[in-house]
Amino acid sequence: MLVNTPELRQTRLDSDETPVSRAKATRAVKLLDKACFDFSEKIAVLSTITADPLSSHLYLECAYRGINADIKILPIGQLEQQAFDEESDLNKYSPSTVILLIRLADVVPSDNSGMLSSGFDAQIVVDRVRALVTSIHEHNRARIVVSVSGHFQLRSGILIDQRASASQRRSVTEVFFGLTELAADIGDMAVVDLDDAISRVGRDASNDSKLYFLGRVPWSHSGQIAIASSISRNLAAMLAPAKKCLVLDADNTLWGGVLGEDGIDGIQLSDSYPGNAYKSFQAYALELKRKGILLALASKNNAEDVIEVLNTHSDCLLSPDDFAAMRVNWIDKATNIAEIAKELNIGLSSLVFYDDNPAERQWVNTQLPQVHVVDVPQNPVKYVEALEHDELFDTLVLSESDLNRSELYKAERKRKEAAGSSKDMESFLVSLSMKARVESIESRNIKRVVQLVNKTNQFNLTSRRHTENDVKNMLGDGAIGRTIRIEDNFGDNGLVGLCIAVPATQSPDGNSSAWEIDTFLLSCRVIGRNVEKYLLADVIEDLPDGAEVLGRFISTERNRVCSDFYKDCGFKPLDDDGTLWQYLKDWNELHKPTYIERD
Amino acid sequence: MSEDDLKREIKQLMAAIFEVPEDSVSEDSSPDTIENWDSVSQLNLVAAVESQFGIELTADDAVDMISFSLIFEILKEKFTL
Numbered sequence: 001m002l003v004n005t006p007e008l009r010q011t012r013l014d015s016d017e018t019p020v021s022r023a024k025a026t027r028a029v030k031l032l033d034k035a036c037f038d039f040s041e042k043i044a045v046l047s048t049i050t051a052d053p054l055s056s057h058l059y060l061e062c063a064y065r066g067i068n069a070d071i072k073i074l075p076i077g078q079l080e081q082q083a084f085d086e087e088s089d090l091n092k093y094s095p096s097t098v099i100l101l102i103r104l105a106d107v108v109p110s111d112n113s114g115m116l117s118s119g120f121d122a123q124i125v126v127d128r129v130r131a132l133v134t135s136i137h138e139h140n141r142a143r144i145v146v147s148v149s150g151h152f153q154l155r156s157g158i159l160i161d162q163r164a165s166a167s168q169r170r171s172v173t174e175v176f177f178g179l180t181e182l183a184a185d186i187g188d189m190a191v192v193d194l195d196d197a198i199s200r201v202g203r204d205a206s207n208d209s210k211l212y213f214l215g216r217v218p219w220s221h222s223g224q225i226a227i228a229s230s231i232s233r234n235l236a237a238m239l240a241p242a243k244k245c246l247v248l249d250a251d252n253t254l255w256g257g258v259l260g261e262d263g264i265d266g267i268q269l270s271d272s273y274p275g276n277a278y279k280s281f282q283a284y285a286l287e288l289k290r291k292g293i294l295l296a297l298a299s300k301n302n303a304e305d306v307i308e309v310l311n312t313h314s315d316c317l318l319s320p321d322d323f324a325a326m327r328v329n330w331i332d333k334a335t336n337i338a339e340i341a342k343e344l345n346i347g348l349s350s351l352v353f354y355d356d357n358p359a360e361r362q363w364v365n366t367q368l369p370q371v372h373v374v375d376v377p378q379n380p381v382k383y384v385e386a387l388e389h390d391e392l393f394d395t396l397v398l399s400e401s402d403l404n405r406s407e408l409y410k411a412e413r414k415r416k417e418a419a420g421s422s423k424d425m426e427s428f429l430v431s432l433s434m435k436a437r438v439e440s441i442e443s444r445n446i447k448r449v450v451q452l453v454n455k456t457n458q459f460n461l462t463s464r465r466h467t468e469n470d471v472k473n474m475l476g477d478g479a480i481g482r483t484i485r486i487e488d489n490f491g492d493n494g495l496v497g498l499c500i501a502v503p504a505t506q507s508p509d510g511n512s513s514a515w516e517i518d519t520f521l522l523s524c525r526v527i528g529r530n531v532e533k534y535l536l537a538d539v540i541e542d543l544p545d546g547a548e549v550l551g552r553f554i555s556t557e558r559n560r561v562c563s564d565f566y567k568d569c570g571f572k573p574l575d576d577d578g579t580l581w582q583y584l585k586d587w588n589e590l591h592k593p594t595y596i597e598r599d
Numbered sequence: 600m601s602e603d604d605l606k607r608e609i610k611q612l613m614a615a616i617f618e619v620p621e622d623s624v625s626e627d628s629s630p631d632t633i634e635n636w637d638s639v640s641q642l643n644l645v646a647a648v649e650s651q652f653g654i655e656l657t658a659d660d661a662v663d664m665i666s667f668s669l670i671f672e673i674l675k676e677k678f679t680l
Contacts, residue, residue: 019647023615052639210658211642221646 001236001243001391003066004372007036012064017225026056029063038066039239044090044142045073046082046132047101050216054101057228065236065391076216077106083135091139097235098142100132103218104150104172116150118164122174130182133189143238144186146179147231149194149218190234190396197230198223237394243372244346245324246288246393247337249355250299250306254282254318256380259305269315277380282317284384292402293393294324294344294409298336298353303328324409333360334367344409352392426595429529432488435599436531438538441481441498446471448495449483452521457558459522459532461551461565466519471500474518478503480542484535486526487599496523497535501543504550515543516550520565527561530593536569537592540585550574551581605678608651609670616640616647629666641665648674 003009008029015025034040043058045051051073062069072093074082079100082090090098107128108120125148133144150172176193183189198206198219206223219227251258255278256268268275269282289295295318299306306328310320320326325343327336333355341348349370355361356376365373377386395402441449450468457463466474475481484497498521504514522532540549551566566581567573570589574580583590600608606626613628614621617635630636636644645661648654648670654677656664664670 018650019643020612020615020651023618023643023647027615027618053642055639056643208646210656210661211645213658214645214661215638215642217642221643221650 001066001240001394002064002389003038004390005036005038005066007032008063008066017222019221022057022060022225026060029060034068037063037068040068041070041097041235041239042093042095043069043071043097043099043235044093044095045071045099045101046079046090047073047099048077048079048106049101049103049218050076051101053211053215053217054224054228057224058099058232061225061228061232062235065232065240067232067236067239079132080135083132086139090136095140095142097145098136098140099145099147099231100129101147102129102149104148104175108171116168116172118161119167120171122171122178125175126178126182129179130186133182133186137186143235144189145192145231145235145238146183146189147192147194147227148175148179149198150175184397188238190238192230192234194227194230197226200226233391233394234396236391237396242293242395243352243392244350245294245296245340245344245352246285246387247296247298247340247351247353247371248285249333249357249360250297250301250309250328252356252380253354253376253383254278254285255309255316259301259309264305264309264313267309267313269309269313271315274380275315277383279315279317281380281383281387284387286317286322288393289322289406290403291393291395291398292405294346294406295322296325296340296344296351297323297328298326298333298340298355299328300330300333301328321410322406324406324413332363332367334364337364337368337371354387429593430595432529432595434529434531434596435487436534436538436596437485437487437599438535439483439485441471441475441483441500445483445495449481449498452495452498452523453519456521456523457556458524459527459562459565460556460559461520461562462518462554463556463559464519464554474500474502479518480515480539482535482539482542484531484538485599486529486531486596493523493525496526497521497531499535499539501539501549504548513544513546514548514550517552520551522562529596531596532562532565533569533590534592534596537590540583540590543585545585547585549583549585551583553579553581555579600678602675605674606671609667609674612647612651613644613667613670616644624667626667626671652677 002012011025011028015021041062045054055071055073058071059069072095074090082088085091104125105116107125109117111117129146136142136144176191179191183191201222206219206226208220211217211220248254256274257266259267269278270276271279285295307320309316310318325340327340329336337351337353338348341351348368351371353361353364353371353373354376361373361376364371372390372392374386374390376383439445446468450466450471454465471481479500479502481500482498483495486493486496498519499517500519501515502518504516520536540547543549551571553563553566555563563578569583570587571581571583574582610621610624613624617633617640619633619635641664644664645656648664649656652674660673664673
């Protein structure tokens with residue numbers, strides 16, 4: 001990708017494609033501190049054509065992509081000689097990257113004028129490349145960039161038989177296909193279609209016969225730039241991973257106009273100009289998402305308004321589900337973007353920011369220099385080009401996890417949303433699939449029990465700090481001690497709550513089967529899930545019919561969270577302070593939550 | 600443009616293409632005096648001259664451009680100075 005390292009980016013923007021300008025840019029880059037570069041590569045070029053003029057172009061194009069390249073052009077037309085000979089210049093150089101530059105007319109049958117013959121055996125080329133790469137790998141741990149030029153040595157259809165012409169083209173295509181299969185097999189190999197690269201400047205502009213006859217260089221100056229650019233781009237894709245997340249603005253980015261002012265019916269998003277440009281940009285974003293790039297939204301708007309557009313506008317292709325994270329609010333975008341990075345658990349340098357507003361872009365660029373800010377053009381018809389231009393999402397090979405990434409984030413977001421929304425609280429709790437195991441306090445767990453008794457502060461009704469002996473004595477005197485373990489979708493939470501109910505020595509009703517809850521607590525890990533109700537209900541189940549239960553709430557600085565616990569369980573207050581509560585088992589008010597199963 | 604302007608432009612161009620300081624380029628400059636001036640950079644020079652001056656050189660022009668003074672003579676003719 002084209003890096004946004006300030007010095008490299010500025011050199012690139014200051015230069016045009018004229019020879020003098022490029023030469024000056026090359027000079028400027030050579031003087032830069034090596035720390036500006038992300039990578040250092042020793043690049044050897046094995047070629048069937050004169051590659052020397054490409055050297056300076058390769059150097060500069062690599063630099064623009066953050067690669068400090070040392071380039072060695074090996075003698076022309078010596079592919080096998082250099083690869084097979086242990087003592088060759090290639091092997092002595094010990095490159096980290098080898099570029100195989102192959103003009104098809106030099107390796108398969110062609111006619112006297114240098115044009116490809118009709119329909120040739122593509123396998124010859126593929127086999128030859130395989131042998132070369134195998135040999136190179138015997139002496140070097142190098143990545144390979146096979147760059148092939150074919151179509152431009154095809155005669156145009158009117159000069160020869162159309163079928164012969166078509167079968168030439170097919171053979172060339174078969175070469176590329178065979179090479180990509182070879183690349184999948186060998187790994188660490190890129191296949192570059194140089195004709196596709198040159199098509200950017202066009203057949204006529206890339207042809208300079210003068211240069212060919214003077215120095216056997218097959219391409220014009222601008223053709224050389226296009227080729228060097230494509231080769232460097234592929235090399236960069238092998239070295240640097242693609243950006244992971246595209247953070248999009250909404251107004252004048254995903255649609256024309258400002259939602260807050262124009263309203264959902266006033267924004268431009270349709271199948272006619274200019275709405276179609278925005279729609280097309282949305283479609284492109286969706287394609288990126290399918291390729292494994294995460295989408296995020298950072299917009300200064302009312303969240304409900306934006307959600308309304310995403311959910312209901314008939315020309316809006318993106319829906320809330322397509323975004324792995326959203327920050328739609330009125331705080332500054334740099335803060336929002338930093339939060340997005342944290343939420344998605346990715347580094348800032350993996351983010352790309354796309355916003356039509358230059359002030360926003362400037363702000364994010366100064367606050368978060370690691371985020372790649374795209375130069376968004378004024379006209380939305382160029383939005384997709386602008387995003388493509390910096391080569392930010394180049395991936396040579398898509399993996400399974402790339403294709404599934406968005407789904408994983410969507411599931412995670414849904415889980416988080418459900419947790420936050422109160423009206424879906426019940427379904428969230430159901431979705432946890434909790435299983436509870438209630439056991440007695442005994443020697444096996446007493447240490448953990450005592451630990452919890454002494455350190456739990458929040459959900460602790462009485463905060464009595466008992467020792468192990470205290471607990472043993474209470475149990476010896478007939479107390480009921482119960483612990484609860486909870487397992488859920490996230491795993492086993494362990495022992496998370498306990499209750500010690502002692503036979504009451506006095507009871508206001510004079511009832512002999514009266515119990516007081518001496519200790520009742522819950523680990524903060526499971527607060528808010530009604531696990532406490534399950535535990536208390538279970539304890540009460542074990543009491544004889546007609547039993548009376550007294551509960552005390554001893555208020556501390558830290559335990560306000562459970563002040564209403566007994567009330568919520570159906571207990572009645574016996575005083576005015578909310579410190580003493582009473583429950584009769586026969587009232588049958590307290591039930592175990594349905595979404596917690598017994599383990 | 601004047602002859603002096605043309606000379607100055609040629610010097611700037613050569614300095615950029617051959618990656619040498621401008622003041623080291625003189626009217627005596629040739630592949631003998633400039634280290635980076637070889638057959639490869641010659642082709643860059645040809646492309647640069649065409650681009651910079653907006654002209655197309657013939658193959659003969661390109662072959663002849665092997666010293667400062669020759670470059671000057673060829674361009675002088677093109678601009679009929």
